[in-house]
Amino acid sequence: MADEELTRKEVRAKIVAAYGGLLLPVAILFATLWFNHNNAQIAARQKCIDQSLEIVTKAYQGEAVSPTRAGEHREMLGMLATLGDLTVEACARANIEIPPFVSAALQRAQREAAGTPEGAVLAGVAQRARDQTGEETAAAVQALAPAAATGRVRLFIHINEEAQREAASRLERALEAASLGSAPIVVPGIELVPGSGDNSLRCLKRADCRRAPALLATVNGLLATPEVSVRDLSARFERAAGVAGGTYELWFGPGEIALAP
Numbered sequence: 585m586a587d588e589e590l591t592r593k594e595v596r597a598k599i600v601a602a603y604g605g606l607l608l609p610v611a612i613l614f615a616t617l618w619f620n621h622n623n624a625q626i627a628a629r630q631k632c633i634d635q636s637l638e639i640v641t642k643a644y645q646g647e648a649v650s651p652t653r654a655g656e657h658r659e660m661l662g663m664l665a666t667l668g669d670l671t672v673e674a675c676a677r678a679n680i681e682i683p684p685f686v687s688a689a690l691q692r693a694q695r696e697a698a699g700t701p702e703g704a705v706l707a708g709v710a711q712r713a714r715d716q717t718g719e720e721t722a723a724a725v726q727a728l729a730p731a732a733a734t735g736r737v738r739l740f741i742h743i744n745e746e747a748q749r750e751a752a753s754r755l756e757r758a759l760e761a762a763s764l765g766s767a768p769i770v771v772p773g774i775e776l777v778p779g780s781g782d783n784s785l786r787c788l789k790r791a792d793c794r795r796a797p798a799l800l801a802t803v804n805g806l807l808a809t810p811e812v813s814v815r816d817l818s819a820r821f822e823r824a825a826g827v828a829g830g831t832y833e834l835w836f837g838p839g840e841i842a843l844a845p
Contacts, residue, residue: 631674650740650775651788651827652817662702664693668709675716687717737764737799738828741774742835744781749774751841758806758843764799767830777835783810786833788821799832808842 668690675682690713694706739759743752756771763769785800787793796814803812812834821827 632671632678632680650742650833651821651824651831652786652833662705664690665702665705665709668693668706668713672709672712672716682713682716684717687713735767735830737767737769737830737832739769739771739799740831740833741771742777742781742833743774743841744778744836744838746776748836748841749776751843752836754843755803755806755841759802762802762806764795764802769799769802781835781837782815783812783837784815784835785812786815786817786835788817788824788827788831788833789829790818790822792829792832793818796832803834806843808844809840810836 671686672682687710690706690710694703694710741752741756743749752774756774759769759771785796785803787796793814793816796816800812800814
């Protein structure tokens with residue numbers, strides 16, 4: 585339970601960091617809406633508010649699912665499609681415009697799911713959301729742009745056993761205080777994947793694999809054990825449209841993770 589609570593706090597903190605600039609105006613919007621509708625709309629209004637915030641939470645959590653675990657990512661996109669459809673209906677019943685950042689999150693999910701059944705459903709949901717959103721959607725889309733689009737490096741960390749999480753969290757903080765050249769390093773999350781992992785830094789695009797030795801030196805410089813090596817997966821992911829440049833994965837096998845003194 586303590587580990588689950590720590591994970592929830594970690595997710596909440598990252599959501600605030602990623603979307604903090606939007607949360608205050610959204611809170612003001614929701615507070616205004618709360619007092620401006622009659623009692624008959626309370627249930628629909630509450631669903632609109634709760635589900636809108638849940639969409640953003642799931643969209644953020646989707647960012648923490650690494651590209652090589654595409655099955656889980658597609659499952660998340662399917663959940664967003666269903667949740668988005670329910671949210672559009674609830675907001676319409678409550679006579680509330682879809683908040684721009686919610687519409688933006690659905691649009692981005694639609695692009696990520698292009699060419700899949702989930703993408704087809706999200707296309708219709710995203711269009712309905714756009715129809716219920718004001719002209720601020722474009723600005724929200726830009727605000728919710730993936731980290732790689734702003735020149736950042738995204739490094740997903742995978743641990744093999746829960747006992748490794750504390751050390752991995754300290755490594756996460758150390759990595760986010762470092763950089764790859766002029767590009768800051770962002771760790772979207774720490775994923776528990778029991779029974780797998782090979783102490784490798786995985787690069788997914790050819791251009792990123794050319795920079796991987798520099799990132800590897802940073803990672804190994806922070807670790808006392810284990811020693812990590814580069815694994816080139818660009819042959820598989822070079823043409824993958826859903827994988828942004830600047831994306832890396834750090835996988836740990838079983839055993840101790842210890843940071844250098």
